[in-house]
Amino acid sequence: MAKNIKKILAVLETGPQKKFGQNFLVNEKKTNFIVNEIILCNKKSVVEIGPGLGSITEKIIDKDLKVVCIEKDKILSKYLQNKYCTSSNIKIINEDILRISIKKIIDADKVIFGNLPYNIASKILSNFIDEFHNVEHSIGIFMFQKEVADKIMSKVGSKSYNAFVVKIRSFFNVEKLLDLNESDFWPQPKIKSTLIKLVVRDNQRIPAKEFKEFSDFIFNSFRIRRKTLINNLLNIYPKNAILKSFYLMNLKESSRAQDLSVQEFTELFTNIRN
Helix, strand or coil, X not given: CHHHHHHHXXXXXXXXXXXXXXXXXXXXXXXXXXXHHHHHCCCCEEEEECCCCCCCHHHHHHCCCEEEEECCCHHXXXXXXXXXXXXXXXXXXXXXXXXXXXXXXXXXXXXXXXXXXXXXXXXXXXXXXXXXXXXXXXXXXXXXXXXXXXXXXXXCCCCCCCHHXXXXXXXXXXXXXXXXXXXXXXXCCCXXXXXXXXXXXXXXXXXHHHHHHHHHHHHHHCCCCXXXXXXXXXXXXXXXHHHHHHHXXXXXXXXXXXXXXXXXXXXXXXXXXX
C-alpha cells in the first residue's frame, strides 16, 4: 500500500503535509478491520473525516454504502472528486472539519469515521460530543493517538481521569477496538494509535436542555484537582444543596472529583439541582 500511495502522491506532485497531520494507513489487514467495524454499525451511509487518498473510502463504497468525505487538503480533495466523478454514492467536501457542523450533514442512519490528525483530534471529539450527545443511535469510530485513547478509557481515581473523560462517558458508551503501531502508517508517526468506538447511551439521565449546565458542573468539579469536590462546587451551587446531596449519596465530604464514577456524577448533579 505504501508504494502505491507514494506513486499517486508523486503524480499529484505533492507529499504528506505536516500541517494537516497526514499519516496514511498502509496496513491492509487493519484497513479491512476498520471497514468491517464500520459495516457492523449497520448504517446506510458514512461520514469520513480526512479520507486522504481514499484507501478506506473505496472499500466502503464497494459495500454499497453512501459516503460523505470531508477533506481539508485541496489537492487530495480534487483527486477524490476526479476519482469518483461517475459515482452517485459519494460526496466530497473540501473543508476544514473544525469549521463546519457535522450535524447538518448527518442523521441517525450515518456513522462518523475519522483517522484524526493528532493535533486537533481532541477538538474534533469535543465537537462530536457537543453535537451528538442527544442524537439517538449516533455512532463515531475514531483513530486517536494512543495516549488520548487511554485517557478516554481511564479508570476512576487515575491521573488521567478528568472532566473531559466524565463528560464523554456520561453520554456515550466507549469501546476500544484496535491498537495500531507506528509501522502501520506512512510516513511513520512517532507515536502509537488506537481505534475507539463511541455509541450514544440509550439510558441517559441528563436531559438535552441541561447539557450545558452539566458540562459546567463537570468542569468545575475538576477545576482544582487537589481541592475537595465540595470546595470546587461552591463556585456554582449553594453549600446546603451540595452537603444534602453528599449525605443522600453517602459520599465523604473529603471526596475529590477523581474519586467519583460517571454514574455518581450524574446522580450528584441531579440531586443538587433538585
